[in-house]
Amino acid sequence: MSSPPLTHRRILTHPVYCLAFGFGLGLSPKAPGTFGTLAAIPLYWLMADLPIILYGLIVILFTAVGVYLCGETARAMHKHDHPGIVWDEVVGFLITMLPLSFDWRALILGFVLFRFFDIVKPWPIGVIDRGVKGGLGIMLDDIIAGVMAAIVSGVVWYYLNVYQIL
Template sequence: MTAKTAPLPLLHPAVILSTWFWSGLSPKAPGTVGSLAALPFGILIFHYAGAPALVLSSLAIFCIGWWSTKIYVARTGREDPGEVVIDEVAGIWLALAAADLSLLMILLTFLLFRFLDIVKPWPIGWLDKKVKGAFGVMIDDYVAGLIAFVLLIIIKGVYYGNF
């Protein structure tokens, strides 16, 4: 637990970004709501700029999330606040870069990423427990996105007969 200072106003950039435009303030399943709120942006980036741009965007969001979460955690005094969902944004965008834009693949990306984020198999769970601070908040979801990325490539290869 870190020391709490003055609370952040809802319009503070760290709040807006960390909660992904307040989607993480949902009273139920903020990680799921944040992931859903991230999908339209990721789909638009993928559609107009391609998968490489989406990977770069996920890296940019990871860095922005690290910054905004560091401020949010310091000001709230909480290690891993549930309303911080920018980590889900970075992770699901990375996973989505391995999909295609069919409804089936988008749904599969969402379900696979959320499964990995919730269940936290190794190394995701290890990172969640061992890596602290804003980087710790971000890295476990990014690795969940990376694992989902690899699994989606395998699934696509099997489905389309490329393996």
């Protein structure tokens, strides 16, 4: 017997669904992934000055928790990778920001590049997005998008600083 679809109220009052939906930001009718990424900015600000090992451990913890949150929420919604599930965007953005300085310009660079890779889904992101299911699949494409955005933004940030363009 299948459970009824989740209502907005149920999403906002159930801890697992509420976290997966970024405390309701994923309920946005337009660009829920972008709003989910915006939700990661205050979290990044809180974590930015942490030692890199602690930052990395938190990202790993958020990833492991995210596999569960996203998988359970997708099952309850009867839809793999529902656009409103945005925990994966939070983790992807935190990964993107790993090589960058705590600077508003770096924040914008990381945000734009992460959203680019997450939306366009170049190889291998698109293959992973289509091929891996469940909570791991929901998380994995955003993790890879975050890694790709981190590499590109790290290189761009380095050259902008070396050539004193900023």
